[in-house]
Amino acid sequence: xxxxxxxxxxxxxxxxxxxxxxxxxxxxxxxxxxxxxxxxxxxxxxxxxxxxxxxxxxxxxxxxxxxx
Numbered sequence: 001x002x003x004x005x006x007x008x009x010x011x012x013x014x015x016x017x018x019x020x021x022x023x024x025x026x027x028x029x030x031x032x033x034x035x036x037x038x039x040x041x042x043x044x045x046x047x048x049x050x051x052x053x054x055x056x057x058x059x060x061x062x063x064x065x066x067x068x
Contacts, residue, residue, distance in 0.1 A: 009054035010039035 044050035
């Protein structure tokens with residue numbers, strides 16, 4: 001925990017957050033921007049083909065090379 005990031009693709013962007021974001025929200029009262037919360041709700045399930053396609057579509061070209 002705490003050594004990776006979460007990636008949320010939406011509308012031509014990819015939001016990134018540290019893996020401990022839930023800890024920050026629960027223990028420290030952090031509230032992500034509304035746009036990030038909406039993106040999380042719309043995000044396809046991680047490890048699904050839809051998620052992979054969204055990451056490859058919205059991410060930098062380096063993501064495409066890593067995905068092959």
